[in-house]
Amino acid sequence: MGFCLYTLPSFSEVLKEIKSKLRPTKSNALNTRRLALPEELCCRFSLADIKAATNNFHKNMIIAEGDTGFIFGGKINDGFYAIKRLRPTSDSHLPLLELRYGVKFLSQLHHPNIISLLGYCDEKEEMIHVYEYANNGSLYDNLHAENHDPIPWKRRLEICISVARALHYLHTGAKFVLIHRNVSSKNILLDDQWTSKLCNFSFCKRGPHSMSRDPISIEIESDIAYTSAFIAPEVAITGRVSHKTDVFSFG
Structure with a gap:
């Protein structure tokens, strides 16, 4: 369909x-x-x-x-x-x-x-x-909570690849470019198969048409901020975001 x-x-x-x-x-x-x-x-x-x-x-x-x-x-x-x-x-x-x-x-x-x-x-x-329902909780909890077993390195790599695919879909797969603006381990959930699920779209920002050649640079409201630990330096300096901002937070 x-x-x-x-x-x-x-x-x-x-x-x-x-x-x-x-x-x-x-x-x-x-x-x-x-x-x-x-x-x-x-x-x-x-x-x-x-x-x-x-x-x-x-x-x-x-x-x-x-x-x-x-x-x-x-x-x-x-x-x-x-x-x-x-x-x-x-x-x-x-x-x-x-x-x-x-x-x-x-x-x-x-x-x-x-x-x-x-x-x-x-x-x-x-x-x-x-x-x-993602019954294995957030990636953050699995990485930091004392009652969780360490995540095997192969699974960590699979999680990284899955999140990268989600971001690629947001940036190129929808009608308009969508910038998540809040990529962090707390906003990555894991289901019973340990499949990663990007969540929390509170700060999501719409960009130009995905087929457009227009540059993706969007001014943001000054009172809306990222999780500070993952914010790209240029966002704080220029007050503008792009798909590259998500890539920085992902990294």
């Missing part, structure tokens, strides 16, 4: 749109009902489905904690999924951007080394993503 990537807005356009629609309140400045997320891109789960899968977000169902929220393991219908409950805050647009960009970008990408987004929920101020 053919696949077509929709024309997507730039990161700055989405940020401006969100900021223009946010109305501060005493409790929470993020109003997810204003997102108007495109349901045709992936499944929209009800909050009742999510609560049933996570035992009403019980702490015993938490399998990991990300930068923007907790990740629960839960069963929906006959499948077991990773359910990320984004953490809304009054002083950050990141959870809101992650919800929208996850649907806009990730639901349209189909590659064996990119995590699959099954659906989302934005009901009653909740911001939730439902992903395929």
Whole structure:
């Protein structure tokens, strides 16, 4: 079946749109009902489905904690999924951007080394993503946690090659060049077959048409930053990114 990537807005356009629609309140400045997320891109789960899968977000169902929220393991219908409950805050647009960009970008990408987004929920101020479950955790945890066996060198090489393939797909395989902008060992998940899955597209930036000869150099918002340990020096100096920025972070 053919696949077509929709024309997507730039990161700055989405940020401006969100900021223009946010109305501060005493409790929470993020109003997810204003997102108007495109349901045709992936499944929209009800909050009742999510609560049933996570035992009403019980702490015993938490399998990991990300930068923007907790990740629960839960069963929906006959499948077991990773359910990320984004953490809304009054002083950050990141959870809101992650919800929208996850649907806009990730639901349209189909590659064996990119995590699959099954659906989302934005009901009653909740911001939730439902992903395929990668039961071997992140590459970072496997490299650094004391309770993990060392990863064999052959497997490490296979992981590197798989991540390189995912980045090559983002840079050349979709309709538009997509720059991940946050490549790190924490954003590489491993499934039960130790297949690597690139995840966390919160900072993803759309570039020119993949068939275009236009140079890939995109200005970024000054308040959005990479994980500092993996940032390319030229990004901090020029405030611009390209596909080479992902390659530096990958290296």
